[in-house]
Amino acid sequence: MTSDYALKIAAELESASRLRTAQFLVTQRPWLDLYGINVRPVAPFGSVSREPSVDEALIHRNLPDELLFEIFSRMTPYTLGRAACVCRKWKYTIRNPVFWRNACLKAWQLNGVAENYKILQSNYDGSWRKMWLLRPRLRTDGLYVSRNTYIRAGVVEWKITNPVHIVCYFRYMRFYPSGRFLHKISSQKVKDVAKLMNFRTSKVDCMFSGRYTLSEDKVEAALLYPGLRPTVWRIRLRLRGTTAGANNRMDLLSLVTSGVNDNEVSGPDEDILGLVEGWQEDETHNPDVPAVSHNKGLTPFVFVPFDEVETSVLNLPVDKMDYYVPG
Template sequence: MASDYVVSPPLAETSKAVPFWGVQRPWLNLYGIRIRPVAPFGSTSSKPFNDPAPIHRSLPDELLFEIFSRMSPYTLGRAMCVCRKWRYTLRNPILWRAACLKTWQVSGEIENRRLQFMYDGSWRKMWLLRPRLRTDGIYVSRNTYIRAGVAEWKVKNPVHLVCYYRYIRFYPSGKFLYKNSSQKVKEVAKRMNLRASEADLIFRGNCVLENNQVEAALLYPGLRPTLLRIRLRLRGTTVGANNRLDPLSFITTGVNDAEAHHSNDIMLGGVMEGWQDNETHNPDVPAISHNRGLAPFVFVPFEEVETSVLNLSVENMDYFVAG
């Protein structure tokens, strides 16, 4: 044990020597040292540095780049954390150009190229900083309210905590799907597609994204058609996440007979052109603004719908706060 301690020299010649005890830490000498493969003993050849990773020795750079070009943007982000070589390879603008043009295909290729110069000409920086609606999952809003039990004579029934969800799935073409249900995320995500039947009660609508504000509208069919207009604010918990939607307004109004005969695309396209909060499309049915059930939407990717915390019951998750 005596070899594990060292004694410092005296602080001053005139003062009394004060010993300082410390433990040696040999691993501190390893900091700042780059570990590289060592040539065989006695070898005098000056060969270039070879990457020790087996995947880099067996796959050429052209084939590795072809694999990266088939990945989704969020898979590319995870791959950048593997090693330094992958990080530099994945900064190639070709890998991010296709993702940007597909995400903002409504704007057109010419408009997207013009906006690219606002982000220093980098497609990757444009993907991270430009607001966009994610299409690789669904946005979920969990809402709860308390419903009092019915009182019968002198018997007091318990109070019930009711939980329901709002689901929104966006498409790059400007379409979106909307569903209001008490079913969990893993049950609804299987049917949130354009081939859903009328029994699933999944409604289609049009949406427009301006900066970070989303304006959407959809039509509830039936004997008395109802128009739902939604205004949302898009944000992200981290840079490029775009995983939160804050509801600003939910407005329902009636539709007159003349507009009900038009197709949804024609009618909804005219609705979203500068509509006001108190604007109605049927004089007999005024516009109603809904102030309840405005919890923020949380984005859930398709690969996480089975394990999402939103699948928990009310007993296991009595509250949920979206960051």
């Protein structure tokens, strides 16, 4: 007779033999083959240390560096930023200071070339790209939009209901590098107004033009409302961005309207900003039009690029977005 101890040992040996014959599924890890392989970085375009090499990418073999450089020179800085994410070669090529120098001189052309070079050396270590990212500037590739809402009482019927309505209107501003800007107040959505914000339609679509100045992050703008009693519209803004180089927000610091004499201005195209320079906020030159400092409708401006006007959330109706937080 076999003992219980012997039966127990035999059962354990049988289970161990089954483990030796079992086949386990091993997960393949192909990325482990990449360890220890050194990838040689691509030298920047035009570098003296660049050695001739064969690029495996088809677009780089068929597109010469000179032609690639010419294509990049015709792009906007924001398009260059997207192109830099394509590959390493494009990233180093786009860091060429020629692209960023042209963009900076165009963005701050009111300061003059000599002043821009002085600011470049003193504040940005001679880097045009760093200057583009860190120096406040007004964007010209879209619209600055301020969405304002207020509650208005409706008509009371039979003293049973007391309806109220949420009224929504927008302030639109488009800036140009030459120091001019367009302003429009409308209840139309962004996608409908974007196609009208130009000087060709400014006189027939209740749009007004004026002048602005930019000093660091402060913007001062003024325009003239023509009519029987000409009125000067003055606004002060502070430029900021949600990320470095975005410049996609403007805080409205003050908004003042005041009167002006007929003999002081000759038309809406006059440099009205130079005329009101040094005026106090409560100063008016026409007693029939008192100076008024407005404290409503001062919602911050949000920048909407032209390629995003159709999909912007600012196009949503009031019943879907009663209030908008610019951030």
